[in-house]
Amino acid sequence: MKNQSIILAGASSGIGLASAQRLASEGASVFVTGRSLDKLAATGFPHAVVDSSDRAALDTFFAARGAFDHLVVSLGSHKGLGPFASLDLSDLREGFNEKYWPALHTVQAALPYVRRSITVLTAISATGRMPGTSGIGAVNGALELMVPIWARELAPVRVNAVSPGVIDTPWWDFVPATERAAAFGQYAAQIPLKRVGRAEDVAEVVAFLIRAEYVTGRAIVVDGGLG
């Protein structure tokens, strides 16, 4: 990782932040973005407020940074969850607005400057076929479907996805604490490795994909065996 410059979009908390910490500990030079200046400042890493749904802001940001080695896109949204019969389609539309489109804008805006690899966080909902996830799975599946095609179009820049299962991060803050603890307990019981994941579990795979110079166009699932 020495001398590698890495921009992590959506890295003021959770998986993005754990990835920044992991990569920095291996000697990389990391730069993190998000929408909240307070959260970014608390990371201790060089940072900038960049809303990934704002294309003009993204273009200005990447032009100012110039060439860099690796991009990690870890933008969160929990919208679009629930059984299809009762799924609020405007909530699902929000899911696309909060994750899919900002991820596409971030990758596209970075393309003139990124030299070596792009890693996008998707989710096990894309492929897990779990009831209640068809909407959020569509958001993540649409993103994941593009990754192998980008890998062919953009080579030698490598493009991969990391697909997490249930990971204990602030992503789950929309669920009240007691319900969240109960849900995590239920998930842990059905996950072969008998626990929900930690952000560091996913950061391990992000770091692997940044290092692995002969891997492109792949999605690696990190879910303890849930999917």
Ligand SMILES: NC(=O)c1ccc[n+]([C@@H]2O[C@H](COP(=O)([O-])OP(=O)(O)OC[C@H]3O[C@@H](n4cnc5c(N)ncnc54)[C@H](OP(=O)(O)O)[C@@H]3O)[C@@H](O)[C@H]2O)c1
């Ligand atoms: N945790 C899980 O169980 C789980 C499972 C499957 C997949 N994932 C995926 O893993 C990725 C990371 O999630 P996480 O668990 O680390 O969630 P998280 O802790 O909520 O982190 C999401 C990050 O994205 C930033 N962000 C959101 N929208 C943004 C925007 N428009 N522009 C810039 N930054 C934005 C957030 O900061 P601000 O809000 O301050 O901008 C935050 O830093 C997401 O793609 C998520 O869907 C998570």
